[in-house]
Amino acid sequence: MSTPGLLAVEAGLVLALVTALWGVSVALRDSSIVDVFWGSGFVVIAWAAFALAAGSSDRRLLLAALVTAWGLRLTFHLARRNLGKGEDPRYAAMRRRHGDRWPLRSLVVVFWLQGALMWIVSLPVQVAMSDPTPTGLGALDWGGTALWAVGFAFESVGDLQLGRFKADPANRGKVMDRGLWRYTRHPNYFGDFCVWWGIWLVALATGSAWWTVVGPALMSVLLIRVSGAALLERSLIQRREGYADYVARTSAFFPWPPRSG
Numbered sequence: 001m002s003t004p005g006l007l008a009v010e011a012g013l014v015l016a017l018v019t020a021l022w023g024v025s026v027a028l029r030d031s032s033i034v035d036v037f038w039g040s041g042f043v044v045i046a047w048a049a050f051a052l053a054a055g056s057s058d059r060r061l062l063l064a065a066l067v068t069a070w071g072l073r074l075t076f077h078l079a080r081r082n083l084g085k086g087e088d089p090r091y092a093a094m095r096r097r098h099g100d101r102w103p104l105r106s107l108v109v110v111f112w113l114q115g116a117l118m119w120i121v122s123l124p125v126q127v128a129m130s131d132p133t134p135t136g137l138g139a140l141d142w143g144g145t146a147l148w149a150v151g152f153a154f155e156s157v158g159d160l161q162l163g164r165f166k167a168d169p170a171n172r173g174k175v176m177d178r179g180l181w182r183y184t185r186h187p188n189y190f191g192d193f194c195v196w197w198g199i200w201l202v203a204l205a206t207g208s209a210w211w212t213v214v215g216p217a218l219m220s221v222l223l224i225r226v227s228g229a230a231l232l233e234r235s236l237i238q239r240r241e242g243y244a245d246y247v248a249r250t251s252a253f254f255p256w257p258p259r260s261g
């Protein structure tokens with residue numbers, strides 16, 4: 001299948017998936033299930049491309065494995081943290097604001113929007129799987145895999161450290177500033193950043209996927225400026241005592257030794 005044909009098929013697949021998920025959300029009255037699905041959506045895209053594309057078998061398998069490990073870990077983490085606890089307050093607030101219009105509105109501004117973002121971010125995976133050259137794995141493939149591994153370690157360890165911190169009643173109301181959180185206020189988001197730039201480096205090894213830089217670039221903007229670090233910090237500064245001091249001494253995103261004083 002040609003690259004344009006694959007991209008079109010994947011777009012249709014993503015549209016069908018997020019629309020079906022929207023139907024489930026309407027029945028459950030819980031739009032936040034879209035967040036749990038986010039990682040798994042990339043896994044579906046990756047394996048569909050693996051099955052339909054005719055690129056290098058080694059690179060197709062590598063990309064599918066990297067996306068699957070990242071996507072399933074994120075899905076299981078969010079499912080364990082969020083499911084059974086009601087709708088996320090952000091979506092609940094939008095539901096109250098829009099009233100009876102929310103079910104249809106959520107289809108466009110939540111589900112279709114996230115589907116579009118998912119399709120764009122995953123462009124390196126889709127395009128690289130369509131390119132048969134080079135047939136083997138080289139320096140860019142392994143360099144990208146190494147960067148992906150750094151990111152995967154940061155988000156996995158960061159989430160584990162935060163989970164243990166929150167599970168201790170003695171830490172209620174306190175700011176997590178230990179482990180990786182001592183060096184960056186968002187080790188999990190920094191991890192996602194590295195994961196997708198690493199995947200782009202693997203795609204870049206084909207020579208035809210350089211333009212898919214739009215994928216990791218978009219993910220970086222989401223993580224740093226839109227729905228990731230910036231959105232979370234606006235909330236934390238208002239409701240968490242001591243968070244402003246933590247902000248003053250700790251790197252916002254990229255890991256760095258904390259400032260003294």
